[in-house]
Every structure is written in C-alpha cells, then in structure tokens.
Amino acid sequence: MKKTLLLSSLVLLTTIATAQLTIDHLQCENLVNPLGLDLQHPRLSWQLKSDKRNGRQTAYEIIAGEAPALNNIAVTWRSGKVASSQSIRIPYNGTALQAGKRYYWKVRVWDQEGKASAWSQPAWWETGLLQPANWKAKWITPGYVEDSIRRPSPLFRKQFAVKKKIKSARLYITSQGLYRAFINDKMVGDSYLTPGWTSYKHRLQYQTYDVTSQLSQGNNAIGVMLGSGWFRGYLAWANNHDYYGKKLALLAQVVITYADGQTETLSTDESWRSATGAIRYSEIYNGEINDARLDKTGWLTAGYDDKDWSSVATPAISKDNIITTYNEPVKKHETFKPIKIFRTPQGDLVADFGQNLVGLVTVKVSGKAGDSIVIQHAEILDKQGNFYTENLRAARQENIYVLKGNGEESFEPVFTFQGFRYIRVKGFPGELKPEHLTATALYSDMPLTGSFSTSHPLINQLQHNIEWGQKGNFLDVPTDCPQRDERLGWTGDAQVFARTASFNRQVYNFFAKWMADLAADQLKDGRVPAVIPDVLRGDAAGSAGWSDAATIIPWQLYLAYGDTAILRQQYASMKAWVDFMQQASKDYLWNTTWHFGDWLFYRPNDDNDGRSAITDKHLIAQCFFANSLQMLINTAKVLDNTADEKTYAAVLEKVKQAFLKEYLTPNGRLVSSSQTAYVLALHFDMLPDNLRAQAASRLVENIKDYGYHLTTGFLGTPYLCHVLTRFGYNDIAYRLLLQESYPSWLYPVKMGATTIWERWDGQKPDGSFQTPTMNSFNHYAYGAIGDWMYRVAAGIDTDTAGPGYKHIRIKPYPGKGLTDVKASLQTGYGVVSSHWTTQNNRLTLEVEIPANTSADIYIPASSATAIIEGFMPLDEIKELTVIRQEGGYVVVQAGSGKYRFATSLPLSYPAP
Numbered sequence: 001m002k003k004t005l006l007l008s009s010l011v012l013l014t015t016i017a018t019a020q021l022t023i024d025h026l027q028c029e030n031l032v033n034p035l036g037l038d039l040q041h042p043r044l045s046w047q048l049k050s051d052k053r054n055g056r057q058t059a060y061e062i063i064a065g066e067a068p069a070l071n072n073i074a075v076t077w078r079s080g081k082v083a084s085s086q087s088i089r090i091p092y093n094g095t096a097l098q099a100g101k102r103y104y105w106k107v108r109v110w111d112q113e114g115k116a117s118a119w120s121q122p123a124w125w126e127t128g129l130l131q132p133a134n135w136k137a138k139w140i141t142p143g144y145v146e147d148s149i150r151r152p153s154p155l156f157r158k159q160f161a162v163k164k165k166i167k168s169a170r171l172y173i174t175s176q177g178l179y180r181a182f183i184n185d186k187m188v189g190d191s192y193l194t195p196g197w198t199s200y201k202h203r204l205q206y207q208t209y210d211v212t213s214q215l216s217q218g219n220n221a222i223g224v225m226l227g228s229g230w231f232r233g234y235l236a237w238a239n240n241h242d243y244y245g246k247k248l249a250l251l252a253q254v255v256i257t258y259a260d261g262q263t264e265t266l267s268t269d270e271s272w273r274s275a276t277g278a279i280r281y282s283e284i285y286n287g288e289i290n291d292a293r294l295d296k297t298g299w300l301t302a303g304y305d306d307k308d309w310s311s312v313a314t315p316a317i318s319k320d321n322i323i324t325t326y327n328e329p330v331k332k333h334e335t336f337k338p339i340k341i342f343r344t345p346q347g348d349l350v351a352d353f354g355q356n357l358v359g360l361v362t363v364k365v366s367g368k369a370g371d372s373i374v375i376q377h378a379e380i381l382d383k384q385g386n387f388y389t390e391n392l393r394a395a396r397q398e399n400i401y402v403l404k405g406n407g408e409e410s411f412e413p414v415f416t417f418q419g420f421r422y423i424r425v426k427g428f429p430g431e432l433k434p435e436h437l438t439a440t441a442l443y444s445d446m447p448l449t450g451s452f453s454t455s456h457p458l459i460n461q462l463q464h465n466i467e468w469g470q471k472g473n474f475l476d477v478p479t480d481c482p483q484r485d486e487r488l489g490w491t492g493d494a495q496v497f498a499r500t501a502s503f504n505r506q507v508y509n510f511f512a513k514w515m516a517d518l519a520a521d522q523l524k525d526g527r528v529p530a531v532i533p534d535v536l537r538g539d540a541a542g543s544a545g546w547s548d549a550a551t552i553i554p555w556q557l558y559l560a561y562g563d564t565a566i567l568r569q570q571y572a573s574m575k576a577w578v579d580f581m582q583q584a585s586k587d588y589l590w591n592t593t594w595h596f597g598d599w600l601f602y603r604p605n606d607d608n609d610g611r612s613a614i615t616d617k618h619l620i621a622q623c624f625f626a627n628s629l630q631m632l633i634n635t636a637k638v639l640d641n642t643a644d645e646k647t648y649a650a651v652l653e654k655v656k657q658a659f660l661k662e663y664l665t666p667n668g669r670l671v672s673s674s675q676t677a678y679v680l681a682l683h684f685d686m687l688p689d690n691l692r693a694q695a696a697s698r699l700v701e702n703i704k705d706y707g708y709h710l711t712t713g714f715l716g717t718p719y720l721c722h723v724l725t726r727f728g729y730n731d732i733a734y735r736l737l738l739q740e741s742y743p744s745w746l747y748p749v750k751m752g753a754t755t756i757w758e759r760w761d762g763q764k765p766d767g768s769f770q771t772p773t774m775n776s777f778n779h780y781a782y783g784a785i786g787d788w789m790y791r792v793a794a795g796i797d798t799d800t801a802g803p804g805y806k807h808i809r810i811k812p813y814p815g816k817g818l819t820d821v822k823a824s825l826q827t828g829y830g831v832v833s834s835h836w837t838t839q840n841n842r843l844t845l846e847v848e849i850p851a852n853t854s855a856d857i858y859i860p861a862s863s864a865t866a867i868i869e870g871f872m873p874l875d876e877i878k879e880l881t882v883i884r885q886e887g888g889y890v891v892v893q894a895g896s897g898k899y900r901f902a903t904s905l906p907l908s909y910p911a912p
C-alpha cells in the first residue's frame, strides 16, 4: 500500500516537473456546469496555462460519461487522442444524450513537444427536457375571476409528500408573465425576472433548477407567484399592453429521483390551488403595490390550509414554442447604501445612492398595520436640487408598501425594476436612516471579462459609465434605456454598442438569444423591427443603422468569440435584410424608404456659417446597405458559401458605384459635408483609394471648424475615432476623446454622470435639462467609444485569421494626454492584456498572450534594435520573431507568455 502511494507520488511529481500545460476554466456552451441544456452535441471548452512561453496544444482527449469518476463505468464518449489545437467548443460526439441527466467530462492535452498534461478536474453539464413531449405538466391559470383593473399577482400552490430518500430533484418551470417560485418557504434559485423576455409566441424559455436540498422527506409545499411583466404589462409609450396575451399562466414540473433509482414527477395540473396575496399591482414601468396585510401567511409551507383558495383552470396553451435557456439569467449584483439622505428645497425626503443603477431598493421598516410608504425613483436632481421625474415620461417607477405592523418588515419589489440614483420616500414612520435602505443592481449575469484604466481620471470615469450603461441595459435584452416608458430592445442602439459590450463582459449567449428573437420577429419582407422583441407591431421597421443589427451583431460576435454558430444561426436573417434593401433600391441606389438617420447628432442653433452637421438620411442608408452586404459576404466566406459570396460581392460593387454617382462631387466632396458622412464613407470603404486621404482631411477640417468637437449622432459616433486613427489622425482622435466641453464624451463626466447619457447635453452647463421627452441618463449608445478605447488606445484586437483571439493583434496607439493605458480581456483562451506607459520619452509595453494562441505585437519604435524585452535586446529573444517594420511600429510574432518591451519614443509621437 505504502509502496504504491510512494510510486504514485513519484509519478505525480515527475508529471508536475515536466508538465507545461495545465487545464482549467472548463465550460460547456460558455457556461460553467450548466443545467438544462437541450442539445445533443453541447460544445466543450477549456483554457490552458503554460509555465513557459509559447505554450500550445497539439492534441486533446476528452472522456465523458455518467459517473463523476469517469472511470470505465457508463462512459458515453471517448474522443481518443485528436491531433488538434482546438481548445474551445469541441462538440460532444458520444452516445445519444437522455433528458434530465448529468454528464461529466474531463480533458487532457498534449503540448508542442508531445508531452501530455494531467487530466483536468471533471466538469459537467446536464440535459434539460430535450423535447416538448417531456412536459408532463399542464398550463394552469387562476380559477378565480381576476380584478381586471389592478390585476393582482396570482399565487399558485401545491402540497405533496415525499415518501422516500431523495437522490436529486429538478424544477422545470416557465410562465406567461414573470414567475417567482418557492419550495418550503425558500425562493428557488437566485434568478430574477424569469423566464426572461423573448419573442414569446415563437420562443418561450423555461429554466431548470436543482432543488434537491430544498425538498425533504415528508410533506412539502411548492408555491409560485406570477407578475404581468413583459407578457401583458404596459410596454412602449402608447397605452400598449397585453401584447402577448391577457392571461398569466404557469407551467412547472418537479422531477424527483429517489435514492433507489425510481423517479416521480409532480406537475402543475387541476389539483393546484390559486389565490391572490400581497402584490396588488405590478407593472415594469410603474412599479408595485404590496399590501402586507393581504399576505397569505404560511402559504409557502406545508400544512397551510388552502381550502379558501380557488381551483385552477387548465387551458390548452401550446408547448411547442418552449425552449430552454442558454443566456445567463438576471441576478442581483452590487449593493449600495445611501451616501446621503436629505430634504430637497421642495421639502422632499430623498436618498442618494451615488450611482445611477438599475434594480431595486429594499426597505426595512417598523410601523403600524396600514401605514403606507411610497418609494419613487429618479435618475437626477434638477438645477435647484429637486427630485426630477419629468424625463421618465409616463413610467411611474413607484413602489408602495402597506405595513402589516408586526415588528420589522422588509420590502422589495418582485416583478419590476427601476432605473435610478435617487429615491424619494414618503410616509416612512420615524426617522429614515441609511440602514433602512439598500439598493441592489439587477442585470444579466454575464461574466466580467474586461478591464480598462488609464492615467486620466476622467477617462476612467468614462469607462465606469460605459460599464454601468451596460449593466443597466443588459437586463435580459439589450435595451435603449431602463427607466422611462420604453426599456425596449432598440436594434440600432444594440448594434452600435455590441462590440464594446463584448470587451466588458462575456455577451455571446446574451446576444445569441436576442439575435434568435430578432430572426423570429423579422418581417416577411426582410425588414427588421425597430425593437426586439417586437412590441411595436413592425412600426418603424427597416431603418438604416437599426435593421442592420441583423448583420452587424452576428459578425461582431464572430470576431469577438470566433464562434461560427452565430453566423449559421443568423445567416437566413442576414440575407433577408440585405435582400430587402436590394429590392427597395433602384439601380442599386436605396433612397426610398424612411429612416431614423444619425439620431441625436449635435447641431447648434442658428448655425449660419456653412458648417455641416446634418447628414442626408439616404446617404447614410447607402453606406449601411454596403456595410451589411460586406458583413454578409464575409459570412458567406466563413460558411464556405462561394455562390452567395460571389453574387453579393457583385452587388456590393454596384452599390458603391451608385453611392459615388449620387453623393460624391467630382472633386471628392460628399453632398453632406458632415462628420458622419465622411466617417461612414471612409469606415465602410465607400470611396476609391485615391479619394480617401482628401476625404479624411475634410473630416478633420470639419472637426476643427467645431473647435475640436464631434457633431456625430448614434450612427457616426462609433466609427469616428476609428476613422481618424486609421487615416493618420490619431492625435485628433485623442483630442476628441479628451475634449471636456460639450459635445464630447467627457462633458457628461464633468457634469457628474455615473452612466452614459442619451444626449450629448442631457443636462446643460447651467443645470437645465434637454427636452424631457427624450432625455435618458442611462443610454449606452454613445458608450460605443469603448471599442476604440480597447482596440486602439490599448490595442487589443483579433482578426479573421484567428477570430475570438485565437490570433491576437496587439497594436496600441499611444496619444497625447494619456501616459498610461492598461487593458485586459478574458478571452476563450485566457487573459490577453496590453499596458503601455510613456515617461521621459521612454515607452514601455507590457503584453500578456494566453497559451494556445499566437499574436502579432506592434511595438511603437523606430527600429527593432531600439527595443529591449525584459533585460535583453529584442533580437536575442528566441520566442519572438521580428516580421516587419510598418508605419512607426516594429511588428513581432509571438506565442503565449508575458512580455515587457521598452524603447525610446519614436520622434513621430507627440509628446505626452
């Protein structure tokens, strides 16, 4: 025994000593140990760590099976040793998977010297119900007559006995409306606003929860409450409700597996009971009314007597649209205590949480039965310091709590969320203190992937604001804003921000879900609705820059994550949108239909001196038409669809010719001489090579005319700095980034913003506001500068040679005003980082490249001999190969590892 132990320790020691690669971060479909996947070939990924530079995988082996030990029992797949460098998204390819089962897997790899790593720790995934036929449950609706005005939240309950020892138990659940489920008085899971928002008629998600530890032998109770939510609540501004239906309904089943292997299913059916309770009213925009006196005390516990409750109805509602959930659910995140509680000049009692956030406030209170507290939410105080709610339009954002009156009570809303930094509190019994209030941010649980910081505090605050714009507006769907009577999945806003979002957080699953809804709601003629899920009934569909979400987002996701699945999933939708534009064009000129244009661009009043900020909407449309064609062509190429690639390339040629004929003068001036016109024409390669430089200089002239200010709106802004850097005006890009006066990115920061504003001047320098009907203080669109900050200022990028950072390009562009820029990104392969500093005319660049990837690193230097890496001249570093010198950079090829380059600043660089 001792001998074997000694021997195995020796073996272990030698493997550790020689092992170069270690494995961690095992994921299945981008999720860690996911429950409820309805896939026959879920895809497995891992990350490698290497103790040496240039760590690469040359082969892998995967074993999957039903037993955690993954020994010879119940193995369902052995990949065998596969010669491949692929370490992300390997499809499971074993025996057919069964519903409701957990499958374990582990992997080992071989490095470039043929050395095997140790086996990874096992990870697992679990299948869901796999097909609609596995729903044994019946849809249930309340058996009582609903108060059709207030529509209080229905409660459903069922008591059941567990007779034997349980091995495991799962709850599969979905609803029309939002649900919150409890077993034996404890909330199931930690997800909020479930089942999320999708194009319900086509795709209604269910969730799977492990409820093993919540059940016990003996009597148990399950209780579920429902809220109107997106299903039938008020949506959009025009008294629009019941969009998906009038009746809330529940579908749930608990599948218990006993220790002896038997299974039993408890399903929603005629035997359940229904009633109403404390939640008397609940709307996403307006908030909730909770009368604790009407709470059905004890209803979530076994033994409660529900004889006064109503029966339930079991209407025939289809289950064919039910799908499982792949995106991360909404969860609770940061919490905030008030930084100040004060009386406004108007005498209101207001608490300031210091951050504009989206979520809810929990109130702790003691008082008499029937005391009622009103909590109202606002983003900002007005000029005089009063609570300002005008920009919320019709959204009341108000929660009302009526106390039960038995000691300390705690309230928080269940089926609503609010966008706020401030709350106004009315009717609080006694003195309101910080300990009575907690604000909690709610957003989709997308893993954090990026970080970005600089030597400039205002830019750091800008990054903070971009991140909070993302948190607040990634609440199951990407929304324009989270506070007024809108909160909709505006397609334009989403396409503008998608790439930036992919730096800050892992957003693949989030967007893959939303893109499937986009395809589901796309109109028959190929137009994409202005909002997804489409609750505007196709109104405003087909606008350039909005509908293009159909092509831009899949392509950006492909670049950011390297996953061709999104391209396959969306291909028909991309094509339908492009075909629509083609059909709507005459001689390849698309100048007929209606557009939003360069939404919210800046234009001063009485601007008579010939400067131009307005961009012809059809000029914009022609640029986006070309860009969507290009995305489609790129996609056809990746998917090996040569026929489409050729067909659409020929169309693109003609679309560009039509653009030149219609919008460009023979001398190279665009008919709209605005920043956005030049930016789009240059970014989307609309102009022939020989006319690009002059167009870029016209753009710069325009920027100078406005005193180094941008004038772009939603469509021009994301590409503005990219175009400037690309055409040799990086200094102007930095000037715009660092511009502090309106219009600029830093103006709101200087005004104290903690999120990105909808408008460049939401609040004017004198404290007054822009027009209240369109003035959100949490709109991520202008945060799209984040993409330039990561990809250009810090220089972290990938390319089509190895999308998803299999091949990395580090090309930082230092610029005047910043002396230190540091960014990192958790990619599918591990962390990529880039950190440059300039000091006393020396530049250092620290780079980290994860194992199993390769990189081209662009070092800003006059020559290779002027660079040292670590303490050695560059040419003595055997892991690095200088491949060329290009435009002020020395380009080296690198494998994984950490590198530190130092050089003198090239003369061409502006002094910091």
Ligand code: BGC
Binding pocket: 480, 481, 486, 490, 492, 493, 596, 599, 779
């Ligand atoms: C939204 C925008 C959206 C726009 C369409 C607004 O009401 O808030 O962000 O893109 O309408 O132009």
